[in-house]
Amino acid sequence: MIDKLVEKIKKTQAPIEVGLDPMLSYVPDHVKAKAYEEFGETLEGAAEAIWQFNKAIVDATCDLIPAVKPQIAMYEQFGVPGVAAFKKTVDYCHEKGLLVIGDIKRGDIGSTSGAYATGHLGTVTVGSHTYSGFDEDFVTINPYMGTDSVQPFIDVAIPEKKGMFILTKTSNPSSGEFQDQLVNGRPLYELVAQKVVEWGRQHMGTCGYSYVGAVVGATYPEMGAVLRRLMPQTYILVPGYGAQGAKGSDLVNYFNEDGLGAIVNSSRGIIAAYKQEKYAAFGPQNFADASRQAVIDMQQDIAAALQSR
Amino acid sequence: MIDKLVEKIKKTQAPIEVGLDPMLSYVPDHVKAKAYEEFGETLEGAAEAIWQFNKAIVDATCDLIPAVKPQIAMYEQFGVPGVAAFKKTVDYCHEKGLLVIGDIKRGDIGSTSGAYATGHLGTVTVGSHTYSGFDEDFVTINPYMGTDSVQPFIDVAIPEKKGMFILTKTSNPSSGEFQDQLVNGRPLYELVAQKVVEWGRQHMGTCGYSYVGAVVGATYPEMGAVLRRLMPQTYILVPGYGAQGAKGSDLVNYFNEDGLGAIVNSSRGIIAAYKQEKYAAFGPQNFADASRQAVIDMQQDIAAALQSR
Numbered sequence: 102m103i104d105k106l107v108e109k110i111k112k113t114q115a116p117i118e119v120g121l122d123p124m125l126s127y128v129p130d131h132v133k134a135k136a137y138e139e140f141g142e143t144l145e146g147a148a149e150a151i152w153q154f155n156k157a158i159v160d161a162t163c164d165l166i167p168a169v170k171p172q173i174a175m176y177e178q179f180g181v182p183g184v185a186a187f188k189k190t191v192d193y194c195h196e197k198g199l200l201v202i203g204d205i206k207r208g209d210i211g212s213t214s215g216a217y218a219t220g221h222l223g224t225v226t227v228g229s230h231t232y233s234g235f236d237e238d239f240v241t242i243n244p245y246m247g248t249d250s251v252q253p254f255i256d257v258a259i260p261e262k263k264g265m266f267i268l269t270k271t272s273n274p275s276s277g278e279f280q281d282q283l284v285n286g287r288p289l290y291e292l293v294a295q296k297v298v299e300w301g302r303q304h305m306g307t308c309g310y311s312y313v314g315a316v317v318g319a320t321y322p323e324m325g326a327v328l329r330r331l332m333p334q335t336y337i338l339v340p341g342y343g344a345q346g347a348k349g350s351d352l353v354n355y356f357n358e359d360g361l362g363a364i365v366n367s368s369r370g371i372i373a374a375y376k377q378e379k380y381a382a383f384g385p386q387n388f389a390d391a392s393r394q395a396v397i398d399m400q401q402d403i404a405a406a407l408q409s410r
Numbered sequence: 411m412i413d414k415l416v417e418k419i420k421k422t423q424a425p426i427e428v429g430l431d432p433m434l435s436y437v438p439d440h441v442k443a444k445a446y447e448e449f450g451e452t453l454e455g456a457a458e459a460i461w462q463f464n465k466a467i468v469d470a471t472c473d474l475i476p477a478v479k480p481q482i483a484m485y486e487q488f489g490v491p492g493v494a495a496f497k498k499t500v501d502y503c504h505e506k507g508l509l510v511i512g513d514i515k516r517g518d519i520g521s522t523s524g525a526y527a528t529g530h531l532g533t534v535t536v537g538s539h540t541y542s543g544f545d546e547d548f549v550t551i552n553p554y555m556g557t558d559s560v561q562p563f564i565d566v567a568i569p570e571k572k573g574m575f576i577l578t579k580t581s582n583p584s585s586g587e588f589q590d591q592l593v594n595g596r597p598l599y600e601l602v603a604q605k606v607v608e609w610g611r612q613h614m615g616t617c618g619y620s621y622v623g624a625v626v627g628a629t630y631p632e633m634g635a636v637l638r639r640l641m642p643q644t645y646i647l648v649p650g651y652g653a654q655g656a657k658g659s660d661l662v663n664y665f666n667e668d669g670l671g672a673i674v675n676s677s678r679g680i681i682a683a684y685k686q687e688k689y690a691a692f693g694p695q696n697f698a699d700a701s702r703q704a705v706i707d708m709q710q711d712i713a714a715a716l717q718s719r
Contacts, residue, residue: 122522125536133537174522177529179536180543181494188490206518208552210582210649213431213483219485227434227488228442228451243517245554245577247584255660258507268554273519275556282593282601289591289598296587340519 102238102264103306103314103336106200107117107166107361115400116356119162119392120340121190121366122172123151127373129385132157143285148182152176154388155190158372159197161389165396166203168200168238170338170366188235195236199383202338203237206268209248218257222265225399239264241338243315244293255313264312264336267300269293269328269394270319272341290324310336317355319347326354329362337363340385342399343370349402353410361406371395411547411573412615412623412645415509417669418476420501424709425665428701429677430499432460436682438694440452441466449683457491460484461659463697464499467681468506470698474705477547479647479675497544504545511647512546513571515577520558520626529705531574537625543566549575550625550647552662553602560609562624568613573621573645576609577636578602581650599633610644619645619671626664628656628674635663638671652679653707662719669716680704 123145125133133150140146141336159169171194174307194201207217218341219225220234242254244267254265255259269279269288280290281407294315317328319341329337337355341347342365355363374395383391415639419425428473434442438460445459457696468478481502498554503510516526528534529543553576565572579589579599589599603624626637628650638646647666650656651674664672683689684697692700 124525125534137537143540144534144536144543147534147536172518172522172525174516174518174525178525178534178543180529180541181490181497182530183543184493185490192412195669199468202610204550206516207483209481209483209515210580210654214482216433216483218486220492222481225434225453225456225487227453228446229455232453232489234453234492243515243552243554245552245588246580246582247587247589249582249584271519271555273555273558273560276557277597278555278605280556282591282598284591284593284598289588289593292588292591300706303567343702367672 102200102260103310103312104308106167106336106364107308107310109200110361112365113165114404115166116364116403117166117399118170118364118366119158119166119171119371119396120172120301120366121155121158121372122175122368123154124175124370125150127376128154131386131389137331144179144182146303147179148186152186152189156193157389158392159194159199161393162396163197163199165201165393166398168202168364169194169226170202170204170205183329191235191237193338200238201359202239202241202266206239206241206243208246209242214250215253219256222254222261222263223257229307239266241266241268243268244296248296252352255300258312264302264314266316266338267293267297268316269315269318270321270324272320272345276318276338276347289324290328291331294328297335298332310334316340317350319355320345322351322354329355329357333357338366339363340366342368349406352403353406356407366401367399373398411509411571412619412621415476415616415645415673416615416619418509419670419673421652422474422476423713424475425673425712426475426708427477427479427673427675428467428475428680428705429479429675430464430681431482431484431677432463432681433484436685437463438697440695450560450682453488453491454567456488461495461498465502466698468503468508470702471705472506472508474709475508477511477673478503479511479513481513481677485558500544500546503635510549510634511548512544512576515548515550516554517552517555518558518583519555520562522594523559525599527563529562531572532566532572548575550575550577552577553605557605557609558663564609564612567621568620575623575625575647576602576606578606578624579626579630581629581632581654583629600640604645605638619643621645623647625649629654631660631663638664638666641665647675648672649675652676658715662715665716672714676708680708687689
């Protein structure tokens with residue numbers, strides 16, 4: 102999948118993923134009304150509303166982008182019907198040719214990480230049949246529990262040719278509380294980066310990059326530059342663009358000289374674009390067209406920043 | 411819920427939670443056969459098998475214990491039907507008067523942690539109605555992303571009178587890779603412990619303990635002793651007993667002088683007890699009775715260890 106991701110990034114010229122993180126407040130009233138008419142003001146109704154919202158945005162953007170990143174928390178808030186909408190979204194994105202990065206930030210002791218890996222990247226055997234639980238192409242992983250919590254994901258990913266991104270330096274304001282602490286004079290996130298490189302050697306793509314990537318927030322561009330150098334063959338998933346405050350010029354540090362090596366996420370900035378003044382002319386009825394325009398603008402912003410470096 | 415947990419621990423004299431972490435390989439053949447007969451060898455069939463397995467164990471042990479801790483990974487491996495079995499298990503445990511600790515180890519940037527908190531501890535509003543997604547009483551949380559990833563759980567937990575346990579020093583072999591790294595001469599897990607205490611001050615029970623607890627593995631009893639002293643008003647969830655290798659005598663360090671302050675988890679050792687030589691006489695047909703005996707033995711092991719200290 103890392104080879105496929107790189108190939109799709111080259112083809113679309115868009116190192117961009119759309120964060121399908123629907124809050125009900127982002128979903129235009131007419132979409133909600135239709136869903137509630139069919140399923141009532143229930144968890145099923147909410148799940149239908151976010152699924153229809155996702156579907157329209159995927160339809161409007163799938164030719165422009167290589168991948169989406171649904172954040173499973175946004176679905177779990179609606180209980181089992183929400184999780185079913187997550188699965189429906191994953192399957193639909195695959196139908197439309199998109200790669201799916203499941204933003205699940207899981208991680209546990211060995212056998213438990215194995216179960217997460219099975220559910221999200223692998224297959225499970227029931228009697229004489231085999232099934233995929235959620236079937237993402239990549240997942241995000243929390244490394245706090247160490248190698249034996251990460252290895253089961255790699256073990257499942259190798260035969261499936263799937264991948265993962267390990268939280269290294271996250272985009273949120275408090276990320277430094279533990280991640281920036283100095284260990285033998287170097288911040289903890291560098292120690293994590295070193296492990297990401299080690300873990301990644303087990304599962305390299307033919308494109309020169311590893312199937313084991315890292316998450317490094319766009320909100321810390323100087324740290325991004327250091328981490329880029331420390332992990333030359335690691336793909337970096339970069340959250341924090343747009344609504345979290347980072348601009349195109351903050352992103353150049355995350356890319357290699359080849360123009361590859363990073364994929365930038367935007368969630369709210371794209372899926373709720375119609376709520377911004379800049380895209381207000383589209384109106385709520387054309388929310389998906391506003392999202393399409395926001396993807397085009399983001400692509401140009403990043404391309405311009407990369408060209409001018 | 412921390413008051414209710416302490417009250418139930420006093421009443422049962424069992425500072426024990428049963429880890430409802432069903433692998434299909436733990437489920438006796440006759441339970442699987444019946445489930446597959448009804449639903450086929452499908453994800454729905456697997457979900458039915460683990461639900462029936464859980465139900466029998468809950469029925470056989472609910473008068474002896476205060477709480478259960480279902481590990482959501484074991485359900486996610488079966489996709490959406492598995493997650494539905496998780497929810498069914500949570501609801502059934504509530505019916506039987508048990509507290510439910512959702513072992514979900516979530517944690518993300520602020521708004522996303524907010525969505526997890528909503529889904530697992532809080533309520534979500536759909537139109538003019540309000541629903542609980544999963545409705546656990548406590549959850550486990552990964553602190554790697556810092557305060558702003560934890561605070562949303564506290565914000566939801568305060569009005570709901572619910573709680574959480576923060577991963578501090580985990581039971582797995584690699585836990586030291588990052589958690590034991592020295593920061594200003596002290597291991598990172600102590601820094602996390604300090605934060606757990608700070609976070610916990612916002613949400614204290616009348617019993618003297620905080621609604622914000624810590625996870626400290628039974629497999630590191632010396633670190634457990636240090637952490638017990640550092641967090642006197644923090645309830646400690648202790649995994650690692652039984653199948654992971656820790657014994658009753660390893661657990662005394664986790665309890666306060668009042669005999670409270672810790673709740674010990676056992677998963678495989680209880681739910682798959684019938685597979686152990688010690689309980690083999692029960693046979694697969696009576697697997698739930700074997701689990702009941704394993705709970706009684708565990709309770710006595712811990713009580714004896716606490717008395718002899």
